[in-house]
Amino acid sequence: MPVGPLAVSDEVSLELGWKVGKATAEALGQPFPGNPAEEVVVKMVEQLDRKGKRHGKGFYEYPADAKKHLWDGLAEHFPLAGEQPGLEEVKQRLLYIQALESARCLEENVLTHPADGDVGSIFGIGFPAWTGGTLSFIDTIGVAKFVEECDRLAKEYGSRFAVSPALRERAVKNLPFHG
Numbered sequence: 001m002p003v004g005p006l007a008v009s010d011e012v013s014l015e016l017g018w019k020v021g022k023a024t025a026e027a028l029g030q031p032f033p034g035n036p037a038e039e040v041v042v043k044m045v046e047q048l049d050r051k052g053k054r055h056g057k058g059f060y061e062y063p064a065d066a067k068k069h070l071w072d073g074l075a076e077h078f079p080l081a082g083e084q085p086g087l088e089e090v091k092q093r094l095l096y097i098q099a100l101e102s103a104r105c106l107e108e109n110v111l112t113h114p115a116d117g118d119v120g121s122i123f124g125i126g127f128p129a130w131t132g133g134t135l136s137f138i139d140t141i142g143v144a145k146f147v148e149e150c151d152r153l154a155k156e157y158g159s160r161f162a163v164s165p166a167l168r169e170r171a172v173k174n175l176p177f178h179g
Helices: 005-012 014-028 036-047 087-107 114-125 134-141 143-157 165-172
Strands: none
Touching: 005 014, 014 036, 087 114, 087 134, 087 143, 087 165, 114 134, 134 143, 143 165
């Protein structure tokens, strides 16, 4: 059985993620910035009553007498787009969004050193070890090239790929994360 975001979300509970999102928005006093994944969770919990393993149904079915398996209704409620991105584009989107978030964490002092981001990204979120970690990944590509590619991704896929002013300035000054 493949392990991935669907399986982890089901195991932890889609309902929990939904509740956390609602509580966060309430605590902030404003709607939490949405993303495509949030829209899926809201639909699964609120409209389809599929809250995860604890409730016996989520992205997966949990029959008592058999192995769990993907819910047959996924394709009906979440049909594939007519045009699918190529494998390399998907890989790039996955790597870049994680690296971009690590750069933001460093800017906001959630991380205090680039090495912490690299180690945490490999051991904490499973970022590919061959990259050296998220911030080393940016350095290897080159900060300017990374920013240029994020700009392209933002145009194509939305503001979640938007680069912060601090990262843009780092690119202009050609300052890597690791000195």
